[in-house]
Amino acid sequence: MMKKHFRYNPETLSYEPIVYTPLQRISRALLYLLSSAFGGALFFILFFTLFPSPREKQLNADNNKMKARYASISEQMTQMQLVLTDLQQRDNNLYRVIYQADPIPVDVRIKPKTNTFIDDINDNDSRNIVNTVNQQVEQLKHQLYVQSKSYDELADLARNNADRLRHIPSIQPVLNKDLKYMASGYGVRIDPIYNTRRFHSGMDFSSPKGTSVYVTGDGTVIAAGFNHGYGNCIDVDHGYGYVTRYAHLSSIKVKKGQKVTRGDIIGLVGSTGKSTGPHLHYEVILKGQHVNPANYYYQDLSPEEYDKMIQLANNSGMMMD
Known part of the structure; x- marks a missing residue:
């Protein structure tokens, strides 16, 4: 039975029952039903939103694991890209x-x-991660293909240029496998005597006096003697536009015009000429221009040792001559 409602009548100064028409009663009943239905629906929505089912919990957990795995794969792809970029730089700037x-x-x-x-993944974060990884994979596949073709070309060049390879400088001029004798690299450095910035045209190896000095490629000695600031100095012409220089020697073991083979001992480390202490100053000259000797140790160092050597040379702020 519907509950009665009253309203105050100011004329009679009394409460009188409210009489509803049939239409009003139907409207009130519909409003009540709609309110109940809306409230029930809202309850279920909030309940399932705040309290997911076991199935939904498992799906969310699997989705989060997938995101984490894809993120890890993406990070690994980034590291692989860095390695490939290093190979590409060596390919262009060294081997070629x-x-x-x-x-x-x-x-x-x-x-x-x-x-x-x-685009058939509903979750935006998951879709973005998957698309990013796919793009990285496609990019790496393309770059690896190009690099592989480049190495095929270089292999053909190596087979057809065996004599060139014997003559091009490709080892360190002193025994320095652990890189402990790296003193100063190629580029602008601090002059130890004048304390000013000056271009350093070679690399300094702080080996002890009397350490053997090795010629770095087959060639012919074109100079062997005292050369002003270089002190006792040897120049070797390797052909193909390459000349190497070995300076501040304590002793010279070869003569001008002598043929030498990579690995021959041509002198001993010293401190003659403009020098602050025993060391070898080593230069590589290509077609009359000084180039970075660090690019010509590829037969002597592993990739890891090469990277360490570059870092040590770049961190050296003062030359020894």
Whole structure:
């Protein structure tokens, strides 16, 4: 039975029962039913939102694991890209320089981005992660293919240029496997005597006096004697545009015009000429221009040792001559 409602009548100064018409009663009943239905629906929505089912919990856990795995894969792909970039730089700046081959342009190595996106994943974060990893995979596949073709080309050049390889400088001029004798690298350095910045045209190895000095490639001695600031100095012409210089020697073991083979002992470390202590100053000259000797130790060092040597040379602020 419907509950009675009253209203105050100011004329009679009394409460009188409210009489509803049939239409009003139907409207009130419908409003009550709609309110109940809405409240029930809202309850269920909030309940299932705040308290997911076991199935939903498992799906959410699996989704989070998938995101974490894809993020880890993406990070590994980034590290692989750094390694590949290092190989590409050595390819262009070292191996292709040695064989006098043109470097591979950047637009050939880098694959243009395409619009092959995966769009059948509802979750935005998951879709973005998957698409990012897919793009990284496609880019690495392309770059690895280009690098593989480049190495095939270099292998052919190596087979056809065996004599060139014997003559091009490719080892360190002193025994320095653990890199403890790296003193100063190529580039602008501090002059130890004048305390000013000056271009350093070679690399200094702080080996003890009397340490053996090795010629770094086959060639012919074109100078062997005292050379002003270089002190006792040896120049070797390797052909193919290459000349190497070994300075501040305590002793010279070869004569001008003598043929030498990579690894021959040509002198001993000293401190003659403009020098602050026993060391070997070593230069590589290509077609009359000084170049960084660090690019010519590829037969002597592993990639890890090479990277360490570059870092040590770059961190050395003062030359020894």
